[in-house]
Amino acid sequence: MPITPEEVLKIANLARLQIKQDEVEQYAIDLSSIINLVEQMNAVDTKDIQPMAHPLDATQRLREDKVTENNQRDKFQAVAPSAEKGLYLVPKVIE
């Protein structure tokens, strides 16, 4: 199923990406060729086959609900593009 230029824009919107107008066509071609490759899967009947998420079918390990990490806010915010008084700064969201 080919991906149309309109779909490219729709997917880009969902993925929070901007695609330049003059690149939309090329993305449509490339994504269509990848989807075309992927759809070779349809040649196989997979009815009743259990999907595999982990190679050894391991399940999520649980742990006690206990605080194990120290607060390292200052360290983490040191690499932020913009932070002040322990807060991450972004453009105004609410008027």
Next chain:
Amino acid sequence: MHKLSVSQLVDGLRNGDFSSVELTQCFVNRMQKFNDLNAFITELGERAILQATNADKLIKEKKHRPLTGIPIAHKDIFCMYGVKTSCGSKMLDNFYAPYDATVVEKLDQAGCVTIGRTNMDEFAMGSSNESSYYGPVKNPWNTDCVPGGSSGGSAAAVAARIAPLATGTDTGGSIRQPAALCGVTGLKPTYGRVSRYGLIAYASSLDQGGPFGKSAEDCAYMLQAMAGFDEKDSTSLDKAVPDYTQLLNSTLKGKVIGVPEEYFSEGLSAEVKSVIEGAIKWYEQQGCEIKNISLPNTNLAIPAYYVIAPAECSSNLSRLDGVRYGYRCEDPKDLRDLYDRSRSEAFGDEVKRRIMIGTYALSAGYYDAYYLKAQQIRRLISEDFKKAFEHVDVILGPTTPEPAFKIGEKTADPVTMYLSDIYTISINLAGLPAMSVPCGFSDSLPVGMQLIGNYFEEDNLLNFAHQYQMDTDWHKKTPEGFE
């Protein structure tokens, strides 16, 4: 010194033949001398000399650990405290990791001295190292050729004898394919064997870190330091780590090697095929039984992978939004503009394509047709291997269909590039361990054979590879100009 094996280096250091400072300086000099290869994103020469000075002190006081004083290079995907960790992307060009990845921590504890951070495809997405924000790495065997990817910088660094050991990660072949193309030994462990904590995630259900070295023996020493359970990685498996050097010298007589017919069909270069057949013959002469096997769902691996990996990457990379770390666009007019432009300006084309494929596959109404279907195919591929390992000890075939290709040769069409991972991807889908071992040349470029083992049988793989390397010298060949 740059030609010595890890065990020779360890002996040399402990006997006082040379100091870690001298050894480290030798590799740092090579790193600077060969910087045209573009194998490194960040050089850590000064820091390394400080580490080496400390290592020498520990050796003198007999407080050394297994790898004390041995230089190593880390792929720029492993977080390293206070050091730029770019993952090959403009997005993280300004990111200095606030903590160490478990792999980095463990290798530090084992005594390794880090000389630099190696170049890689952006966010490990690529098979040629051409998607790096820092430019392509050149293959030391022919600088017009790619080193493979995504761990191309690590493979090139070991091939050029700039580092005796280097870390890599393998999601669809990213250790084995560059190892093959650069003529070095590389191992992808069983999924869950090596901690993923602090390894910047691409496709979490497939990613696995592993070693690059000049030989299987060197990889064994390094894997020993890397492997093991880590409670900080939710998919790490709690299983005892064996002594990886213990089986190296076991006899191969009577062992059964499976040769999958699907790995020798059309698409495989005739020269690579004959080189691999030579390796098979060698094993036969050692008394191994060669068994023809079939992995009938091999052709479905690439289609399934290009749903699973992009789906997981679209989710993993959503955190990169210009708010908490990484690149932020200039003068965002509102929050949405901040997200959109930060991501669009900082991600390269291949990363954008994979994010978009993943977003599409996971979008409302498509989940069953793509992601669920791909997970079912994954089960089929895994069952193929399960059946094969009922009758064989190891599976042997080519690592790649052809030797290193030219820089720029496959960048026009993404799907052409994807096909270079045809023999490696199914192993990640199944979660099995596998390695690439140099076994000859085609057109003056190295060829790698792939050895695939059953779950947690890294020691068995290392045994097969080591025995071969004891009797052949392909792994000792050094590219011209790098002797």
